[in-house]
Amino acid sequence: MLVRLVVASLFGHRARTLLAVAGVAVSAALLLDMVMLSTGMSVSFRSLLLSRGFQLRVAPKGTLPFDTEATIADATATMRVLRESPEIEAVSPVLGGTIHVPTAAGTAASAVALGIEPRWQGDYELVDGREPGEGDIVANDALLVAIGRRLGDTLTIASGYDPQLRRFAGTRRVTISGRAHFVYLSRGQRAVAMPIASLQSLGGAARRDRASLMMIRARPGTDVERVRAWIAERLPRVTAISTETALAQVEERLSYFRQLAFILGSVSLVVGVLLVGTLVTVSVNERIGEFAVLRAIGVAKRTITAQIMAEGAVLMLAGALLGLALGLVTARYLNTILSSFPGLPQSIDFFLFQPRAAWTSLGMLAVAGVLAGAWPAWRGASLPVARTLREEAA
Amino acid sequence: MSEPVLRLEDVERDYMMGSEQVRAVRGVSLTIDAGDYVAVVGPSGCGKSTLLNLLGAIDRPDSGRVLLDGRDVSTVGDREATALRLRRIGFVFQRFHLLAALSARENVELPMAEAGVPSAERRARAAQLLSYVGLAGRERHRPPQLSGGEQQRVAIARALANRPALILADEPTGELDARTGAEVAALFQRLNDDGTTLVVVTHDEELAAAAKRIVHMRDGVVVRDERRGAPPAAGAGR
Numbered sequence: 001m002l003v004r005l006v007v008a009s010l011f012g013h014r015a016r017t018l019l020a021v022a023g024v025a026v027s028a029a030l031l032l033d034m035v036m037l038s039t040g041m042s043v044s045f046r047s048l049l050l051s052r053g054f055q056l057r058v059a060p061k062g063t064l065p066f067d068t069e070a071t072i073a074d075a076t077a078t079m080r081v082l083r084e085s086p087e088i089e090a091v092s093p094v095l096g097g098t099i100h101v102p103t104a105a106g107t108a109a110s111a112v113a114l115g116i117e118p119r120w121q122g123d124y125e126l127v128d129g130r131e132p133g134e135g136d137i138v139a140n141d142a143l144l145v146a147i148g149r150r151l152g153d154t155l156t157i158a159s160g161y162d163p164q165l166r167r168f169a170g171t172r173r174v175t176i177s178g179r180a181h182f183v184y185l186s187r188g189q190r191a192v193a194m195p196i197a198s199l200q201s202l203g204g205a206a207r208r209d210r211a212s213l214m215m216i217r218a219r220p221g222t223d224v225e226r227v228r229a230w231i232a233e234r235l236p237r238v239t240a241i242s243t244e245t246a247l248a249q250v251e252e253r254l255s256y257f258r259q260l261a262f263i264l265g266s267v268s269l270v271v272g273v274l275l276v277g278t279l280v281t282v283s284v285n286e287r288i289g290e291f292a293v294l295r296a297i298g299v300a301k302r303t304i305t306a307q308i309m310a311e312g313a314v315l316m317l318a319g320a321l322l323g324l325a326l327g328l329v330t331a332r333y334l335n336t337i338l339s340s341f342p343g344l345p346q347s348i349d350f351f352l353f354q355p356r357a358a359w360t361s362l363g364m365l366a367v368a369g370v371l372a373g374a375w376p377a378w379r380g381a382s383l384p385v386a387r388t389l390r391e392e393a394a
Numbered sequence: 395m396s397e398p399v400l401r402l403e404d405v406e407r408d409y410m411m412g413s414e415q416v417r418a419v420r421g422v423s424l425t426i427d428a429g430d431y432v433a434v435v436g437p438s439g440c441g442k443s444t445l446l447n448l449l450g451a452i453d454r455p456d457s458g459r460v461l462l463d464g465r466d467v468s469t470v471g472d473r474e475a476t477a478l479r480l481r482r483i484g485f486v487f488q489r490f491h492l493l494a495a496l497s498a499r500e501n502v503e504l505p506m507a508e509a510g511v512p513s514a515e516r517r518a519r520a521a522q523l524l525s526y527v528g529l530a531g532r533e534r535h536r537p538p539q540l541s542g543g544e545q546q547r548v549a550i551a552r553a554l555a556n557r558p559a560l561i562l563a564d565e566p567t568g569e570l571d572a573r574t575g576a577e578v579a580a581l582f583q584r585l586n587d588d589g590t591t592l593v594v595v596t597h598d599e600e601l602a603a604a605a606k607r608i609v610h611m612r613d614g615v616v617v618r619d620e621r622r623g624a625p626p627a628a629g630a631g632r
Contacts, residue, residue, distance in 0.1 A: 001507035008495030298480025
């Protein structure tokens with residue numbers, strides 16, 4: 001009967017119920033988005049860094065990976081030292097650069113070029129074709145579209161442009177052996193990857209035996225921090241940074257996002273509570289006579305309290321469920337906008353849906369809804385019956 | 395002689411109306427036996443409804459005692475008073491006060507649900523009571539779909555739901571036209587004939603005329619207690 005009373009009451013005022021649910025839904029969507037935003041980037045960044053299984057990055061001393069154009073000299077010797085460690089399973093050197101590719105229109109398209117060791121590379125996922133061998137490249141769709149080429153085509157690429165001499169340090173004919181998705185690059189950024197030796201030779205003397213960074217995969221069960229300390233001791237000219245340290249630095253930079261998310265999330269929760277509290281209070285005020293009659297015929301205070309609180313909880317829960325859908329849609333839209341920021345890896349998600357976070361925020365809303373109905377419920381149930389009936393009659 | 399259903403002993407009740415103190419009931423003593431049919435009459439503001447609230451444990455006296463089945467209900471806590479109203483007293487109001495969103499049957503079921511009567515049993519009893527008040531076939535209608543007289547009959551069925559010892563009615567024909575009022579009066583008569591103890595506050599002379607006893611009030615005092623016919627036999631009522 002309690003359920004019937006709650007349903008009857010909510011359906012009895014359809015417009016008000018719908019408005020309340022819509023209001024709570026907007027509030028819930030904002031709360032969910034803020035919860036997703038507060039954790040999304042760091043979780044997404046962690047997932048990105050660990051996606052290829054490398055736990056350490058080695059960069060030139062005092063720099064962060066790809067933070068500057070500085071490179072590690074004597075890359076071969078450095079890798080040899082690293083491979084001496086029995087705790088290191090794989091070393092993947094990466095050299096960053098720029099190449100220029102003639103287009104069908106007669107102009108040149110530039111692209112990010114990554115020199116990699118195909119066997120251990122951790123920068124891209126091959127979508128089609130095969131890993132690049134000597135004289136091959138893999139390219140992403142953005143570049144292939146720009147230059148109007150396809151898998152298997154042969155083309156000339158150039159690198160190391162000197163603006164004073166107006167010439168490239170090196171050019172060579174290469175074949176497109178594969179299509180790839182570059183995990184650390186931003187949306188629309190054109191890119192190719194080729195064996196590191198090819199890019200080193202294209203860059204001329206300045207790039208010979210150079211690497212921008214080396215990604216290191218420790219053997220399973222290895223203490224990564226110990227490996228990092230070993231590298232610091234053996235290779236004083238490089239800086240080894242673990243994923244955890246990188247994440248800590250990212251977390252620090254993301255603290256503004258979290259604070260913003262926390263404040264906006266709290267505001268949305270308070271707005272939801274106030275909305276439901278106000279509507280339930282209005283509803284109770286309108287039904288004072290009804291509650292007085294129910295009390296007069298022997299309906300207990302706890303029944304009336306439960307009914308009113310259940311009405312608040314249903315409003316909040318229905319709004320929260322609608323808000324979940326709305327929040328996911330808006331998060332997806334906002335994610336598309338934010339992910340287009342220049343320089344951000346395409347794979348980074350600002351709003352990452354995590355079921356636990358979603359259920360937590362929905363749970364918070366449902367509890368808040370019950371609490372929002374508590375005071376009006378107590379008022380409705382505690383009316384002086386005789387006086388209320390007398391005033392209602394008057 | 396069996397214990398009376400209700401006994402008031404020198405009951406006083408004042409209340410504030412704005413800044414003015416109203417002495418609604420002044421030193422009223424009254425005994426109502428099982429099976430009796432009492433009409434409380436008097437001019438507006440004479441304290442009839444306040445008296446009814448005191449009889450029904452909705453209100454508490456400032457002094458004096460109200461005994462229901464020999465038990466002083468003027469001192470019991472809210473929870474106990476609520477339980478007494480639920481199980482021992484049925485209320486009928488002038489404006490029916492049915493829940494508009496519920497059907498006639500659900501309105502009648504409401505006190506039974508509160509009393510913990512199983513669903514199937516209360517459904518059957520609600521149908522039986524609606525049939526008793528002449529509304530068989532109207533179970534699914536909601537109050538706005540019923541006439542005033544029909545709504546009051548649903549309210550009477552609701553009052554009977556938990557087989558109370560006593561029915562208290564406050565101006566039950568006050569919102570009805572003469573013909574419908576007469577139908578409700580006839581229903582009350584039938585209820586009493588079937589053993590229900592009734593106390594009815596009314597301005598309706600026809601309704602009062604049907605009662606076995608008429609209590610006249612003026613300015614919060616019982617000025618005349620008039621019995622018409624023999625008092626109910628010991629053990630009467632249900």
